[in-house]
Amino acid sequence: MLILVTGASGSGKSGFAENAALQFGQHVTYIAAMKPDGADAQKRIDRHRAMRQGKGFHTVERYTDIKSLDVRTPAILECLPNLLANEMFSPEGCGAENAENEIAEGIRTLAEKCGNLVVVTDEVGSDGVTYDAATEKYKKILGSLNRRIARAADEVYEVVCGVPMKIKQEGRSCTY
Amino acid sequence: MIFVTGGAYVGKTEYVKNNFGADKKTVNGLHKIIRDAMANGLSPYDEAEKILADNPDIVICAEVGSGIVPLDAFEREWRETVGRISCMFAEKADAVIRVVCGIGVKLK
Numbered sequence: 464m465l466i467l468v469t470g471a472s473g474s475g476k477s478g479f480a481e482n483a484a485l486q487f488g489q490h491v492t493y494i495a496a497m498k499p500d501g502a503d504a505q506k507r508i509d510r511h512r513a514m515r516q517g518k519g520f521h522t523v524e525r526y527t528d529i530k531s532l533d534v535r536t537p538a539i540l541e542c543l544p545n546l547l548a549n550e551m552f553s554p555e556g557c558g559a560e561n562a563e564n565e566i567a568e569g570i571r572t573l574a575e576k577c578g579n580l581v582v583v584t585d586e587v588g589s590d591g592v593t594y595d596a597a598t599e600k601y602k603k604i605l606g607s608l609n610r611r612i613a614r615a616a617d618e619v620y621e622v623v624c625g626v627p628m629k630i631k632q633e634g635r636s637c638t639y
Numbered sequence: 640m641i642f643v644t645g646g647a648y649v650g651k652t653e654y655v656k657n658n659f660g661a662d663k664k665t666v667n668g669l670h671k672i673i674r675d676a677m678a679n680g681l682s683p684y685d686e687a688e689k690i691l692a693d694n695p696d697i698v699i700c701a702e703v704g705s706g707i708v709p710l711d712a713f714e715r716e717w718r719e720t721v722g723r724i725s726c727m728f729a730e731k732a733d734a735v736i737r738v739v740c741g742i743g744v745k746l747k
Binding site: 584603613619 | 701703704739743
């Protein structure tokens with residue numbers, strides 16, 4: 464089972480996604496893609512750590528190349544926008560040209576190994592702002608990846624103010 | 640008329656093509672039409688009325704108002720106008736669809 468969870472920042476999607484992943488069993492791997500670069504990132508990481516403390520996750524920090532991750536338990540990948548930024552912009556990443564296919568393939572492979580995988584993503588294209596070329600490219604690839612993963616997913620949710628809206632169920636769009 | 644909205648790169652155009660076919664009378668990019676009208680000193684509301692009078696089957700418009708209010712007056716007015724005109728189209732539409740991750744969510 465592949466579940467995609469999207470929503471704005473601060474919408475409560477991580478909490479929802481964690482609980483969704485925990486329904487798959489007691490041993491759930493938490494794949495953390497956010498690099499602890501700077502105080503702001505560290506603060507977010509600390510907040511997420513506190514949030515999942517006691518929930519029994521086994522945390523794996525992985526910033527790039529999820530394809531080669533060997534996880535054999537249900538898992539949650541938090542989150543796609545960080546993973547994409549790492550692949551596109553960090554020295555260890557595979558670069559902007561390869562990032563989309565590399566990640567799409569990585570998620571497909573990972574979902575197979577995990578059996579059940581929850582992927583957390585983000586909505587970044589609703590502010591009407593046109594950014595510099597690199598950022599626009601990032602937005603475009605993230606949008607494209609979101610669609611590819613949603614297509615492959617069994618369930619898709621958009622979380623709004625903490626309320627999960629189910630927009631795909633049993634492999635079919637359930638809202639139109 | 641079917642009004643389709645959603646953020647940038649969510650797959651609005653692809654969604655319309657896959658679900659309604661390529662042969663429909665479609666206005667794609669209402670937000671850009673509004674912007675061009677404003678940049679050229681024309682009334683975006685007049686342009687919107689012209690589009691409506693032409694009876695399109697489908698109108699696609701990006702959602703642009705979910706960020707920080709821009710400092711720049713033109714950007715601010717554009718965002719606001721896209722929102723207002725979207726409300727206008729949605730009210731007149733038979734169906735309103737918001738696309739998220741390529742999935743159409745029916746709002747109306």
